[in-house]
Amino acid sequence: MRVAMIGAGSIGFTRRIMMDLLAVPEFRNTEFSFMDIDPEGLEMSTNLCRKMIADNDLPATITATTDRRAALQGADYVLSFVRVGGLEAFAHDIEVPLRYGVDQCVGDTLGPGGIFYGLRTIPVLVGIARDMEEICPQALLLNYSNPMAMNCWAVNRATSIAMLGLCHGVQGGHHQIAIALGVPAEEVEFVAAGLNHQTWYIQVRHKGKDMLPHLLNAFEGNESLRNSEPVRIDIMRRFGYYSTESNGHLSEYLMWYRKRPEEIQKWIHPDVWIGGETGGYLRVCREGADYYRSMYPRWMAGEEPIRVGDRSQEHASHIIEALETGRTYRGHLNVPNTGLITNLPEGCIIEIPCLVDGSGIQPTFIGALPMGPAAICRQTVSVQELTVEAALTGDKDLVRQAMALDPLAGSKCNLDEIWAMTDDMFEALAPWLPQFESPGESPARRPSARLRLARSAGSAPGAGEGDAAKVLRETFNLRGKEN
Secondary structure: OEEEEEOOOOHHHHHHHHHHHHOOHHHOOOEEEEEOOOHHHHHHHHHHHHHHHHHOOOOOEEEEEOOHHHHHOOOOEEEEOOOOOHHHHHHHHHHHHHOOOOOOOOOOOOHHHHHHHHHHHHHHHHHHHHHHHHHOOOOEEEEOOOOHHHHHHHHHHHOOOOEEEOOOHHHHHHHHHHHHHOOOHHHEEEEEEEEOOEEEEEEEEEOOEEOHHHHHHHHHOOHHHHHHOHHHHHHHHHHOOOEOOOHHHHHOOOOOOOOOHHHHHHHOOOOOHHHOOOOHHHHHHHHHHHHHHHHHHHHHOOOOOOOOOOOOOOHHHHHHHHHHHOOOEEEEEEEEOOOOEOOOOOOOEEEEEEEEEOOEEEEOOOEOOOHHHHHHHHHHHHHHHHHHHHHHHOOHHHHHHHHHHOHHHHHHOOHHHHHHHHHHHHHHHHHHOHHHOOOOOOOOOOOOOOOOOOOOOOOOOOOOOOOHHHHHHHOOOOOOOOO
16 A cells, blocks of 8 residues: 655654554555655655554565655545645734734634635646556545645536545544543434534433533533633533634634634633634644754654554545455545535535444534524635635635625624735735636536545455446545536
C-alpha cells in the first residue's frame, strides 16, 4: 500500500497519522510518500518519521519530495494537510478583520478568515485532485485541510476524484456528553449531523434511554463544562441541541457572541485558547512551530522516545483499515449532500455518520435536521457556496457578497466597511490568490465523484479494484444520482 501525504511538513499531524497507520499490523510495510513545498519542514518531518520506523524495527519506507506529481505516483490514498500561505497568511486572516472590529478566535472555517483561507486553499486542493485524475485516479483523497466544507465542495465541483473530509470535532463532543452524563463514553450512542464544525447531536442514548431531554441540565450541572462551554450551552438552551466544535469556534460562526467588545468576555473561557481567545489559534500555531523546532534535536537524539502503539481517534487510519481489511468502522465524515439531509441544499458538504468496510463508504440517511439548527446551517452554506464559486472563478464580487452575508462580519460592519475590509484582505493576501488576477469561467458541474470501493462486491477483503466508480454505481450508488 502506498500513501501520499501532501503538506507533510506539518510535523505533528504527519507524525500522528503515520503512527496511527503503523499501529495496524497489516500496514507496517506501507510505502509513504511525503511532499511539502517547505524543504525545512519536510526534512524534519521525514527524519523524525524515519527514526520512528527504525527505532521500532518496521519495514515501512518513506520517500520525500517537493514535487507533488512525483509524490502521487502509485498512490492508493492521498492525505492533505496543506495550509496555504502558512502562518504569514494566517496572521492577515486574523489581523486585518480585527482592524474593523471583527474579532476571531480561530478564523479557519467561516468569518473573514475562513473565507480567505478557502479562497487560497481551494485552487491548491483542486490542483492536487486534477493531478490525481492523471496519475492515480483510483486513489481516495482524505482531506484534513480547513475550511473543510468549502474545500471538499470545490473539489467535488471541479474534479472527478473521490474525497472525504476528516475532522475530530464530533469525537470531542461525544466525550464531553459522556462526562456531562457521568457515564463511560463507550456507553453513549449518538448521531450527529450538520456541517463540519457545526454538527448537531440530534440523537443521544444511554442503554436505550433517550438522553436528549437531560443534556442541558447535565451540562449546566457540571462546573467544568459550564465554565468552558458557555456559548455551546447557551445555543443548546435556545435551539435545543448541542453543537460540535469548541466554544471559541462556535462563537465566531454566529452573530450574537462576539459583536460587542464589552460582552465578549462573558462568552469566553480564558483558561484555554480554544475557549474563545482573540487570535488564540494563531498564537498556538506560532508557539507550536517554535516547539517542534526546539524539540527536533531531542527527538533525533533519542531523548524523547517515539512509540507506535498509541493510536489516536483521527479517522484516517481507521477508514483505510476498514477499506483494506474489511473490518467495520463507523465515523462521522464529510460527504456531499445527495438528499441525505433533506432540509440542507443538495451538493453542499455535510458531516454525518458513515459506515466503512471492505465494500466501501456508506453514508447514513438523516432526513430533516431540527428546524433551528437547519436554519443556522443554511446561512453558513450560503457563505460557503459563494466562497467556493469565487475561488473557482476569481470573481471578487462573490467574495464581497460572501463577506456581507457572513454572520460575524455582518454583526460588526456595514456594507461599506465590509467592502473596504475585503479590499484590504485582497491586498494583504494577494501573493496567495493568483486566480483573481485573471478571472475565469465556473467549471462545468461534473457528475458526483463516487466514493472509492476497496474491492468488488463478493471479492475477498483487501483485494484491489480496478474501476471502483463502476462497481459503486452497480452496487450501492452511495453518493446520489448522476447529474
